[in-house]
Amino acid sequence: MQASCERAWPGWPCDARHQASIDAFPYAANDGECGQILERLHESAYRLVPYIPYGQWYLPSAIRPKLDGVLAMPGIIIAWNVKKPTR
Numbered sequence: 603m604q605a606s607c608e609r610a611w612p613g614w615p616c617d618a619r620h621q622a623s624i625d626a627f628p629y630a631a632n633d634g635e636c637g638q639i640l641e642r643l644h645e646s647a648y649r650l651v652p653y654i655p656y657g658q659w660y661l662p663s664a665i666r667p668k669l670d671g672v673l674a675m676p677g678i679i680i681a682w683n684v685k686k687p688t689r
Contacts, residue, residue, distance in 0.1 A: 603643070603652045620646040 604624065607616035623642045630636040663679050665672050671683040 603647055605650060605652055615650055615652045617646065617650050620650055620652070 603620075604610060605615040605617040605620040607618065607621065610616065620643070623639055623646060627636070627639050627643070630639055660676075661678070668687055670685045670687060673680045673683055
């Protein structure tokens with residue numbers, strides 16, 4: 603949801619008020635101030651429409667059934683914790 607104008611890539615939005623809210627969020631003093639900043643960000647994003655998601659991406663994967671310890675993560679292959687059975 604960045605709108606950083608001259609620091610942005612070509613074609614990305616430019617809105618100083620929106621970017622000021624983004625920059626202020628990490629420095630919010632309490633939950634109330636955090637909520638106010640988020641409210642401003644939501645209203646600004648609705649007005650600005652900083653991006654439009656085109657869809658989801660999925661990485662098909664196959665795992666050999668003889669392997670043990672494979673961590674099940676949708677769309678991600680995690681290469682640690684995998685054990686090959688002893689012969």
